[in-house]
Amino acid sequence: MIQTKNNQLYIEGLSFKDLADQYGTPLYIYDQAALEKRMETYYNTFTSPLFETKVLYASKAFLCKAMVKLAQKHSLCLDVVSGGELYIAKQAGFNMDRVYFHGNNKTEAELRQAIDYGVHTIVLDNLDEAKRLVRLSQNSTKPIHALLRINPGIEAHTHAYIVTAHIDSKFGILKSEIDTIETIIQTCDEADNVIFDGFHAHIGSQIFDPKAFIAEIETMAEFIATLQKKMERTFSVLDLGGGFAAYYTQEDAPIPIETICPLIVNTCEAMQEKYSLSLKEILIEPGRSIVAEAGYSLYTIGSIKKTPHKQYAFVDGGMSDNIRPALYQAAYRSDLVEKMDQEKKETYCIAGKCCESGDILIERASLPLAEENDLLVVYTTGAYGYSMASNYNALCIPAIVFVKDGQSKLVVRRQCFEDLIEKDMEDPV
């Protein structure tokens, strides 16, 4: 929880200033209590008398061993999309029987790794992949479950780069491609070691409108009913993906978890009846909405510089620790953590230190008069910040600190210069 006292900003009883002194900046800070509360709320509100329910944390939003352990503690399942994510989950001791492996182009090595680790489900994207899985599963000692990602063709209103269900999306198979879909299902059904359970869809990210999710469920239910009849076969699992929005700025009104979960469940129950479906299990995959608001980025301001039309405040990080403003024009709020009671009468363009004009974190931030060495917090950076961080300009990726009940824990150390050359091998001269 965030609090202001005597001009200073606190998180879980610790001042941001003390955290900066102890761990340095730039720094990713997570409110562990907030993370846990949101996981708990998903787990407790996504329940149904008719279906088994599972909440899969979409680990691409923010992944490190500490986060995996929290997901496990709160009985969530895990959505991974690469061998690397899968490896981190395994190293953190996550129960592999609760892992779902997504991705539009899982390599042979990744599928082998998933089979070796004993993951629960592979979410298939296409026919080539289905054949690859069937071939590789032949040597497996236990059967592996499969879902097929369907593109339901729902256009959710979000940034073009993060919609995933437009007609030419690279993800999944368009629901009208019935022949291919049937071939994929038959390919799995004929295999000894693959159990085809049902379907997955995901319509995009940072979605505010509950109607988009209702449309997704209705479309998927109608699709499943058609296929059920055509193939004379039932399907037991429907995975509806993630995409639930987070609060970044005053413009945003995300749907509360307590509202969206029952709405999804009720719509699924109604569709089961309407179309005489045989679903036994429904799944959702929230990523951003679990972690975004629990995360904060803390920077030190270096220089302030005026240009003819702007006033810049330069920070010691930038697009290397948060690519979202540059990539999606994402907007953020900020504060000077030691000037919380001062009037915000200045406007600054918050720019990072990368060698790119587009390295702007906030185009117009209203702040009190800023000076060298002031600490700046950017709110809601918990999703797709660390997970999309890079070493551009050989900047070191910041440390991650979890805070709870007045205690802080360093869960990921700051990269150091030695890390930057660790992989370098042979000398060419």
Ligand SMILES: Cc1ncc(COP(=O)(O)O)c(C=O)c1O
């Ligand atoms: C298949 C799948 N599931 C879940 C997610 C998580 O999305 P979000 O972080 O918006 O909840 C994504 C990312 O958009 C995704 O592609």
Ligand SMILES: N[C@@H](CCCC[NH3+])C(=O)O
């Ligand atoms: N990386 C995106 C979301 C993509 C979600 C994955 N399909 C973001 O930062 O908003």
